[in-house]
Amino acid sequence: MTDVTTTEKMPQTRRQRQAAQLADAASQKIRWMLLKIVLLAIVDAVALYGAFVLFTHREWVVLALVVVVTIIVNAIYFSKKHIPGKYLAPGILFLVVFQVFTLLYTGYIGFTNYGTGHNGSKEQAVSALMASAQERVADSPTYPVTVVEQLGTLGLLVTEPDGDVSVGTNEQPLHEVTDAEMEGGRAVALDGWNSLSFADVLSRSSEIEALSVPFSDDPNDGSLRTPDGQNGYLYVSNLAYDAEAGTMTDTRSGVVYRDIGTGAFTADDGAQLLPGWQITVGFDNFIRAVTDGSIRGPLISVTVWTFAFALISVASTFFLGLLLAIVFNKTRMRFRNGYRILLILPYAFPAFLSALVWAGMMNESFGFINQVLFGGASIPWLTDPVLAKVSVLIVNLWLGFPYMFLVCMGALQGIPEDVNEAAVVDGANPWQIFRQIKLPLLLVTVTPLLISSFAFNFNNFNLIYMLTGGGPRFEGVSIPVGHTDILISMVYKVAFTGQTRDYGLASAFTIIIFIVVAVISIISFRKTKALEELN
Numbered sequence: 001m002t003d004v005t006t007t008e009k010m011p012q013t014r015r016q017r018q019a020a021q022l023a024d025a026a027s028q029k030i031r032w033m034l035l036k037i038v039l040l041a042i043v044d045a046v047a048l049y050g051a052f053v054l055f056t057h058r059e060w061v062v063l064a065l066v067v068v069v070t071i072i073v074n075a076i077y078f079s080k081k082h083i084p085g086k087y088l089a090p091g092i093l094f095l096v097v098f099q100v101f102t103l104l105y106t107g108y109i110g111f112t113n114y115g116t117g118h119n120g121s122k123e124q125a126v127s128a129l130m131a132s133a134q135e136r137v138a139d140s141p142t143y144p145v146t147v148v149e150q151l152g153t154l155g156l157l158v159t160e161p162d163g164d165v166s167v168g169t170n171e172q173p174l175h176e177v178t179d180a181e182m183e184g185g186r187a188v189a190l191d192g193w194n195s196l197s198f199a200d201v202l203s204r205s206s207e208i209e210a211l212s213v214p215f216s217d218d219p220n221d222g223s224l225r226t227p228d229g230q231n232g233y234l235y236v237s238n239l240a241y242d243a244e245a246g247t248m249t250d251t252r253s254g255v256v257y258r259d260i261g262t263g264a265f266t267a268d269d270g271a272q273l274l275p276g277w278q279i280t281v282g283f284d285n286f287i288r289a290v291t292d293g294s295i296r297g298p299l300i301s302v303t304v305w306t307f308a309f310a311l312i313s314v315a316s317t318f319f320l321g322l323l324l325a326i327v328f329n330k331t332r333m334r335f336r337n338g339y340r341i342l343l344i345l346p347y348a349f350p351a352f353l354s355a356l357v358w359a360g361m362m363n364e365s366f367g368f369i370n371q372v373l374f375g376g377a378s379i380p381w382l383t384d385p386v387l388a389k390v391s392v393l394i395v396n397l398w399l400g401f402p403y404m405f406l407v408c409m410g411a412l413q414g415i416p417e418d419v420n421e422a423a424v425v426d427g428a429n430p431w432q433i434f435r436q437i438k439l440p441l442l443l444v445t446v447t448p449l450l451i452s453s454f455a456f457n458f459n460n461f462n463l464i465y466m467l468t469g470g471g472p473r474f475e476g477v478s479i480p481v482g483h484t485d486i487l488i489s490m491v492y493k494v495a496f497t498g499q500t501r502d503y504g505l506a507s508a509f510t511i512i513i514f515i516v517v518a519v520i521s522i523i524s525f526r527k528t529k530a531l532e533e534l535n
Contacts, residue, residue, distance in 0.1 A: 036077060040073070040074060040077055040078075043070070043073060044070060044074070047066055047067075047069075047070040050066050051063055051066050051067060054066065069093070072089075073089060073093070076089055077089075103514075106507050106510055106511070107507070107511060109503055109504055109507040110285055110286075110504060110507035110508040110510065110511050111280055111281065111282060111283070111285070111504075112278055112279065112280055112281060112504050113262075113263045113276075113278060113279055113281050113284075113504050114278050114503045114504045114507075115500065115501050115502040115503045115504055115505070116499070116500040116501045116502070117264070117274040117275045117276050117500070118263050118264070118275070118276045118277060118278050118279075119275065119278065120275070120277060120278065121277055121278070122259075122277040124275075124277065125264075125275050125276055125277040126219060126241055126248075127214075127219060128275050129237075129239055129241075129248065129265070129273055129275070130219045130220075130237040130239055130241065131212050131223065131237070133237045133238040133239045134212070134222065134223065134225075134235040134236065134237045134238075135235060135236065135237075135238060136225075136233055136234070136235050137222070137233070137234045137235065137236050140233045140234040140235075141161050141234070142231050142232070142233065143158050143159065143160060143161075143224060143231065143232040143233070143234075144158075144159040144185070144186040144187075144230070144231060144232075145157065145158050145159070145224070145226050145229070145230065145231065145232040146186070146187060146188050146189070146195055146196075147195070147196045147200075147201055147208055147211075147226070147229045148167065148189075148190060148193035148194060148195050148196065149193065149194045149196060150169075150192060150193050150194065153169050153170075153171075154169065154170075154204075154207060154208065154211055155167055155168055155169040155172075155193065155211075155213065156168060156169075156174075156211065156213045156224060156226065156232060157180065157187045157188075157189075157190055157193065157195070158174060158187070158213075158224060158232060159185070159186050159187045163185075164176055165177055165178075165180040165182075165187040165190075167180075167190060167193070168213040168214065168224075169211075169213060170211060170212060170213065172213075172214075173213070173214040173215065173216050173217055174213055174214070174215055174216070174224065177190060179191055196229070198229075201228075201229035205229070208226060208229050209225075209226075209227060211225065211226065212224075212225050212235070213225075215234065219237070219241050220236075220237070220240055220241060221236075222234050222235050222236035222237065223235055238250060238251050238252050239251070239273075245258075246258060246259035247259070247265070248265040248273060255267050255271075256268075257271075257272075257273050261279070262276075262279075263276040263277050263278065263279040263281075264276030264277070281504065285504050285505045285507070285508035286508050286511075286512075288505065289505065289508060289509065289512075292478070294476070294477050294478035294479070295477070295478060295479060295505075297474075297477065298474050298477045298479060298481045298490070299490075299509075301474070301483075302481060302485050302486065302487055302490050303487060305389065305483070305484070305485075305486065306458060306486040306487045307458075309389075309392065309393070309396075309457065309460075309486055310454050310457040310458040310460075310486075311454070312393055313393065313396045313397070313400060313453075313457040313460075314450055314453050314454050314457060316393065316397045316400075316401075317396070317397055317400035317401045317403070317404045317453070318404045318408075318446070318450060318453075320397065320401040320404070320405075321400075321401045321402070321403070321404025321405035321406075321407065321408050322404065322408045322442075324343060324401070324405045325405050325408035325409040325412055326408075326412070326434075328340060328343075328409070329409060329412050329413070340409075343401075343402055343405055344402040344405065344406065345402070346398055346399055346401075346402050347399075347402035347403055347406075351399055351462050351463065352462045352466050354395075354398075354399055355395060355399075355462065355463050355466035355467045356466050356467075358391075358395045358398075358467060359382065359466065359467050359468075362381035362382050362391055363381075363382070364378055364379065364380050364381065364382070364383060365378070367381070369381065382467070382468050382471070383471070383472050384472070385472055385483040388468050388471065388472060388483060388484045389483065389484055391467070391468070392463065392464065392467060392468060392484050395463065395467055396457070396460070396463055399463070400453070400457075403453075404453075407446055407449055408442065408446065411441075411442050411445040411446055412438070412442065414445065415438060415441050415442070419437055419438075419441075420433060420437070420438075423437055447524075447527070448525070451520075451521060451524040451525065454520070454524075455517055455520075455521065458486070458487075458488075458513075458516075458517055459486075459487075459488045459513070459517075460486065460488075461486075461488045461489055461492065464484060464485065464486055464489045465489055465492075467484075468482070468484045469482070470482040470483075470484055470485035470489050470490070470493065471483070471484065472484075479493065479494050479498070480493045480494075480497055480498045481493055481494075487509065487512075487513050488513065490509065491506045491509045491510055491513070492506075494506040494509065495507075
């Protein structure tokens with residue numbers, strides 16, 4: 001009886017296990033499906049927000065790309081096929097967004113006049129010019145207004161003298177509405193808009209005073225502004241815009257400014273009204289970089305120094321690292337590991353922090369080097385053009401030799417001892433062994449790293465910016481660069497410092513740097529192949 005019962009229970013146990021496995025597999029599949037749906041929902045939400053922003057700014061090409069990519073991503077991940085695509089899609093997407101798009105957009109900016117005074121479209125420039133020259137109309141009627149807000153954008157709900165109600169924002173001219181809530185002959189609320197309380201108006205008074213709502217689509221009709229959030233008045237610009245003729249006329253002086261294709265309204269005497277607008281200028285930025293004397297001189301000096309800095313840094317760090325690697329490669333040396341740890345300490349600290357420490361030690365007035373090592377001398381390590389370059393090279397040598405020491409140590413240990421023993425048997429001295437055998441074998445391994453080190457130092461922004469700030473500055477130049485600036489720090493200064501920020505010129509410099517580094521890398525890697533064939 002017991003055997004029969006046990007026999008009957010065993011198949012039930014197997015079925016239960018199978019059912020449990022199927023249920024577990026199903027739940028796992030459902031969980032993964034839910035996770036996939038959640039992640040895709042996040043991606044779609046970000047894409048939808050981006051599409052809305054792009055649609056608002058009328059960036060049709062980028063908008064189309066965002067829509068197409070979103071559709072493709074959803075199609076890949078909701079399909080049971082395209083297994084390789086599920087793994088490749090994220091990497092390709094990030095590559096396109098963070099590398100390809102960045103390079104293409106930088107290249108595009110290099111062929112425009114984008115910069116201070118040329119940031120937006122022509123319509124935005126016209127609106128900004130008209131608004132900047134506005135004055136209140138002396139006999140302007142008083143318009144009762146209510147400050148409203150929609151999706152973070154402030155607007156004015158206006159009750160006109162004839163009783164009509166309209167609403168508008170900085171970007172949207174006044175347009176009539178019929179469903180406003182009235183109170184005492186004043187429109188106080190509108191569906192879809194949030195009316196600000198008196199306390200909110202007081203707390204945001206600066207924003208409200210800057211609010212200028214166009215009266216109509218014609219900028220010459222002026223705009224409505226309110227000083228107190230209660231009453232609005234008509235403001236008209238001293239500039240008159242003629243869209244058909246493409247002119248902007250100063251009604252006070254009678255000077256006519258014309259659109260002559262330079263991205264700004266320009267008078268006959270060359271005076272410009274700014275802000276202007278962004279236009280494509282072709283190769284003008286590249287031509288200006290090599291023909292404008294105030295730019296060409298600093299560009300040549302900075303380019304020469306950049307190559308010298310990169311080459312000297314690579315050579316000095318390599319040979320010092322190689323020398324120390326040879327010295328500490330002796331197996332009979334006592335405390336060898338302890339010395340190695342001390343030598344790689346500079347490599348363990350962040351480079352920007354080390355540069356700041358060195359900048360303090362090299363201070364001319366109270367730095368450690370002048371006060372302690374040179375007995376209170378006043379040596380201008382960072383303010384003299386020549387000494388500043390020497391200081392940069394010394395600090396970079398201190399920062400870079402531990403890396404080369406580690407690389408050369410590993411490469412030397414990878415050379416078989418049989419080679420050394422065979423050379424000794426043939427009668428070669430230590431110098432001949434090193435020069436004719438070890439160094440060529442070492443270069444086969446180290447040359448790609450030397451190339452990457454050259455590329456790194458060619459764009460070593462942190463050291464220059466933290467140690468000298470690019471100074472001391474050149475005199476009599478139109479761009480804010482100095483004697484120790486390299487190309488990448490010069491690009492940063494042209495784009496982000498000074499009173500005028502010329503993104504187009506900076507992007508042109510960036511393209512030049514990219515071409516130079518690419519050419520050097522191609523030539524160097526070809527030489528590397530020659531070394532491999534020699535090996």
